[in-house]
Amino acid sequence: MKKNLKLFSFLIVMALIMLSFKKSPEMKGKCDGEEEYAIGLTKVVPFKLIKDYRIVLSSGSPSDPPSQFFMISLKSGLKYRLLPINNADNKTKMIMSIYQNEKKSVLLATSFNKTTGKHFPYVDFNCKTTGTFALFFEFEGAAKGCGVGMFAVEN
Amino acid sequence: MNSRSLLLPVASLILAMGITTSCSNSENNGLEDSLNSKKMNLKISKEELDLLIQSFPSPIETSLVIKNAGNPFNSSILIPTKNLERFVSNYDKALAMGAFGGDMGYINIYEKSFVAMDYLGAIRMLSKDLEIDQFFDFDQMISMAKNSSNADSLLQMSTESFNKMEAHFRNKGRNELSILMVLGTWLEGSYIISNLAKGNMTDEMKNRVAEQKESVEKLADLLKKAANDPYFSKLSNSMSALKTKYDVIKIEQIIREPEMQEINGELVFIDKSETKILASKEQIEAVIDATMGLRDELLK
Numbered sequence: 001m002k003k004n005l006k007l008f009s010f011l012i013v014m015a016l017i018m019l020s021f022k023k024s025p026e027m028k029g030k031c032d033g034e035e036e037y038a039i040g041l042t043k044v045v046p047f048k049l050i051k052d053y054r055i056v057l058s059s060g061s062p063s064d065p066p067s068q069f070f071m072i073s074l075k076s077g078l079k080y081r082l083l084p085i086n087n088a089d090n091k092t093k094m095i096m097s098i099y100q101n102e103k104k105s106v107l108l109a110t111s112f113n114k115t116t117g118k119h120f121p122y123v124d125f126n127c128k129t130t131g132t133f134a135l136f137f138e139f140e141g142a143a144k145g146c147g148v149g150m151f152a153v154e155n
Numbered sequence: 156m157n158s159r160s161l162l163l164p165v166a167s168l169i170l171a172m173g174i175t176t177s178c179s180n181s182e183n184n185g186l187e188d189s190l191n192s193k194k195m196n197l198k199i200s201k202e203e204l205d206l207l208i209q210s211f212p213s214p215i216e217t218s219l220v221i222k223n224a225g226n227p228f229n230s231s232i233l234i235p236t237k238n239l240e241r242f243v244s245n246y247d248k249a250l251a252m253g254a255f256g257g258d259m260g261y262i263n264i265y266e267k268s269f270v271a272m273d274y275l276g277a278i279r280m281l282s283k284d285l286e287i288d289q290f291f292d293f294d295q296m297i298s299m300a301k302n303s304s305n306a307d308s309l310l311q312m313s314t315e316s317f318n319k320m321e322a323h324f325r326n327k328g329r330n331e332l333s334i335l336m337v338l339g340t341w342l343e344g345s346y347i348i349s350n351l352a353k354g355n356m357t358d359e360m361k362n363r364v365a366e367q368k369e370s371v372e373k374l375a376d377l378l379k380k381a382a383n384d385p386y387f388s389k390l391s392n393s394m395s396a397l398k399t400k401y402d403v404i405k406i407e408q409i410i411r412e413p414e415m416q417e418i419n420g421e422l423v424f425i426d427k428s429e430t431k432i433l434a435s436k437e438q439i440e441a442v443i444d445a446t447m448g449l450r451d452e453l454l455k
Contacts, residue, residue, distance in 0.1 A: 041311070048264075049311055050213045051318060071210035075220050075366070076430060100410050108413050109424040120422040128426035129408055130366045132210045153216060155264070 031056050036085040036148035043122070047081045047152035055094065055137045056146040065142035069102055072135045072151060074127045082135075083122040083150040084111050090145035093119045095138050102134045112140065124154075197330050198380040204330055207377060208321070211337050211370060214260025215314065217344035221261070221351060224359045228265040232350045233258045234343065234454050236277040245285060246386050249324075249332040252281045253339025254454050256317045260340075261347060263310035271300040271309060282320070285332070290320040331384070334377060338390070339454070341370050346450035349443040361439050365432045367446070368401045393449055400442045405433040 033054035040052065053070060060066040074080060082096040097110035109125040112118070119140070139145040197204070234254055242251040255278050262271050275296055282288040296312055299305035317340075324333035345367050352360035375398040378391035411427040 045307070048215050048219075048307075049314060050215055051209075051314075071206045073210055073212040073216065075212060075216050077223060078216060078219055106410050106412060108410075108426065108428075111422070113415075113422070123422045123424065125413075125424045126426055129410070129428040129430040131369065131408055131430075153219060155219065 031087060031146040033146070033148045036087060036146075040083060040085040040148050040150045043085070044081070044083055044150050044152045047154050049150060049152045051151050053135070053137065053149040053151070054146075055149060057137070057139055057144060059144040060142045062142045065138050066144075067136050067138040069134050069136045071102070071132050072098070074098075074125075074129075074131060074133055076128050076130045078127050079154040080109075080125045080127060081122055081150075081152045081154070082109065082111055082125070083152065084137075084147060085150065086147045087145065090139065090143070090147065092140040092143040092145065094145060094147040094149065095119070095136075095140060096123070096149050097136045097138075098125060099134045099136060104134070104136070108133065196383060199377070201325075201330075204333075205325060207373060208325065208333060208337055210373070211341055212344070213314070214257045214340055214344055215264060215310070217257070217348070218261045218264035220363055221347060222264055224351075224357070224363065226351045226355070226360075228261075228267055229351070230262075230267070230270050232347060233261065233270075233274075236273040239277055239280055242281070244386075245332070246335055248281050248284050249335035250339040250453060252278065252285065252320075253336035253341075254343040255281065255339075256313070256336070257340040257343030257347075259313050259317075260310075260344070263306060263313060266303060266306035268300045268303045268306055268309060272297065275300060287320050287323060290323065291316045331381060331387070334381065338374060338378075341374065342446075342450050342453065345370070345446050346454075349446045352439070353443050353447070356436065356439070361434070361436070362430075362432050364439050364443060364446075365404050365406060365434050366430075367442070368404055368406055371398050371401050390453075393452070397442070397445045397449060400438075400445045403434075403438050404442070407431040407433075 033052075037052055037054075041049070051072075053068075055068055057066045057068060080098075082098070084094040084096045086094050093112070095110060095112040097112075098108040100106040100108065109123050111120050111123045113120070135149070135151065137149055199207075234251070236255075239251075242248045255274055259271065259274050259278070262268075262274060275293060279288065279291070279293050282291060292312070296309060296316075299309040299312065321333055321336050324330070324336065348360070348363050348367070352364050371394065375391070375394040378387055378394050381387040382391040407430070409429050409431070411429075413427055414425040416423045416425065
């Protein structure tokens with residue numbers, strides 16, 4: 001009997017340990033980008049989705065805002081669309097921008113007009129030169145946030 | 156409650172959880188286990204490789220520039236879907252998988268769903284061999300291909316599946332398979348452009364051939380970094396030979412600040428940059444022949 005109780009306790013402890021490794025829906029939830037991606041798919045039409053980017057950034061200094069970048073290919077003669085989809089809990093909006101390179105030499109397109117402070121739900125870029133460019137993501141005011149960036153092309 | 160009576164359900168619960176965990180792990184690790192090939196010692200960091208691989212044009216972009224140049228759809232130039240047994244090793248299969256992905260992009264942009272059926276069949280077989288078929292919902296894709304009004308959905312689903320599959324290879328450290336997929340996709344797209352340019356050498360098509368120079372340079376460099384593997388060494392030599400043909404083509408890129416226009420609340424940036432391409436007809440013909448020769452050698 002005592003032996004069985006020990007075994008029983010051992011099994012319970014093991015079960016609890018294993019359960020603790022499983023993510024709860026809340027943990028898994030809010031920032032995995034699935035909901036934002038689904039919203040983005042409805043908004044990207046009639047453009048064709050090339051790639052989606054799942055972005056999660058922590059807060060930082062406005063003088064050196066946290067950002068994430070990816071290299072993208074652009075082809076002359078094609079019209080591209082940048083479509084930022086924000087998580088509902090974001091304090092500020094996500095900004096998508098295309099620069100000449102990762103050093104941000106020349107800004108080619110952005111979803112945020114710094115002068116007016118206006119965010120656009122999407123931005124189109126009529127490309128005239130083929131090459132590799134840098135697609136940057138950041139949140140206004142260097143705030144933390146998460147979202148999905150959709151990179152699409154007109155058919 | 157009798158402690159003995161609780162033992163069985165609790166033990167079953169733990170066993171079930173163990174099986175679930177083990178199944179989930181085996182799903183993640185299945186590729187390494189079943190392909191049973193050693194990971195390649197690539198002389199490039201993961202971050203660099205990720206950035207480089209993402210910088211290649213998608214089959215959608217390549218196919219759009221072909222279509223926008225006025226070229227009609229031509230299924231006869233695509234890779235034949237029969238005799239898949241010619242792709243023997245997993246390296247061959249990853250290369251072919253990328254190329255078939257390129258063909259799917261071409262087929263989808265032209266909305267030729269009836270042709271897509273055969274290609275989905277080929278991709279299904281290769282993906283099973285490479286144990287990456289979990290990224291495709293083939294039943295739904297085939298059902299979409301049967302109805303031409305679903306062309307957009309089929310394109311989106313194909314794009315999504317190929318993006319996930321290629322990222323899966325890199326996340327699992329199978330960089331060599333990821334590189335081969337990217338090479339296959341690029342080579343097939345470049346072959347289609349070359350083939351069409353050969354038959355109709357307009358300025359537009361000539362420039363589209365020349366534009367491949369950047370991808371050729373990146374691929375030649377990438378393959379050189381993997382050349383300690385005999386398979387990649389051979390590919391590296393072939394790509395270096397192609398790069399030599401491209402070296403004589405001069406491309407000058409002038410980047411300028413764009414013009415910003417807000418029209419009806421929508422923001423549009425008009426690119427003011429330009430590209431100057433200096434290449435003779437003979438130089439373009441030389442790279443066309445070399446590209447088509449390489450594709451036929453590796454994929455036909």
